[in-house]
Amino acid sequence: EVQLVESGGNLVQPGGSLRLSCAASGFTFSSYEMNWVRQTPGRGLEWVSYISSSGTPIYYADSVKGRFTISRDNAKNSLYLQMNSLRVEDTAVYYCVRDNRQWRWDYWGQGTLVTVSS
Amino acid sequence: DIQMTQSPSSLSASVGDRVTITCRASQSISNYLNWYQQKPGKAPKLLIYDASSLQGGVPSRFSGSGSGTDFTLTISSLQPEDLAFYYCQQSYTTPSFGPGTKVHI
Numbered sequence: 550e551v552q553l554v555e556s557g558g559n560l561v562q563p564g565g566s567l568r569l570s571c572a573a574s575g576f577t578f579s580s581y582e583m584n585w586v587r588q589t590p591g592r593g594l595e596w597v598s599y600i601s602s603s604g605t606p607i608y609y610a611d612s613v614k615g616r617f618t619i620s621r622d623n624a625k626n627s628l629y630l631q632m633n634s635l636r637v638e639d640t641a642v643y644y645c646v647r648d649n650r651q652w653r654w655d656y657w658g659q660g661t662l663v664t665v666s667s
Numbered sequence: 668d669i670q671m672t673q674s675p676s677s678l679s680a681s682v683g684d685r686v687t688i689t690c691r692a693s694q695s696i697s698n699y700l701n702w703y704q705q706k707p708g709k710a711p712k713l714l715i716y717d718a719s720s721l722q723g724g725v726p727s728r729f730s731g732s733g734s735g736t737d738f739t740l741t742i743s744s745l746q747p748e749d750l751a752f753y754y755c756q757q758s759y760t761t762p763s764f765g766p767g768t769k770v771h772i
Contacts, residue, residue, distance in 0.1 A: 593754075654711075654713060654756075655716075
């Protein structure tokens with residue numbers, strides 16, 4: 550059974566940093582591209598970042614470019630999102646998502662809540 | 668960036684009804700259109716990919732159609748467990764979602 554389990558969400562002050570992790574199991578992690586997608590009540594669902602199965606190429610949404618860094622460790626079956634210079638508008642539930650060819654997202658984690666507030 | 672719109676934003680229907688949700692892209696996206704269902708408190712779930720292909724394990728009462736800029740998701744006979752939000756997502760370029768349609772039973 551495919552499982553994606555996110556962790557690392559928390560309350561952080563504006564300008565702070567946070568690192569999200571996603572533990573994958575039930576499939577050959579190193580064969581799949583992965584993404585982070587976030588959701589807020591106000592802005593809905595928003596793609597955040599993509600990483601290929603090998604680690605490059607990597608893409609970011611304009612809203613997080615230069616502040617967020619996606620990475621993966623195929624030996625540990627894990628995906629990461631380093632988030633720096635956090636803003637109030639980064640408050641969201643962040644989902645780890647498996648990519649089954651060209652932005653077709655067939656498995657999602659349960660999500661982890663990031664709250665940016667003073 | 669490609670903008671996605673959906674209509675209606677919400678709908679109320681009865682068990683057994685045929686339900687249709689429309690999604691429109693701001694430019695042609697061929698058939699690069701996916702549909703997701705999100706139940707309360709859960710992550711989105713892939714229903715339809717490439718506009719009309721049913722994802723494995725999804726009931727056959729769900730179907731999708733369209734190409735270019737106009738797409739539809741149809742539930743042929745609404746069931747109580749179909750209470751959810753439904754989102755379209757274009758996969759032609761940098762992905763983007765529609766705002767969602769809430770289906771009330």
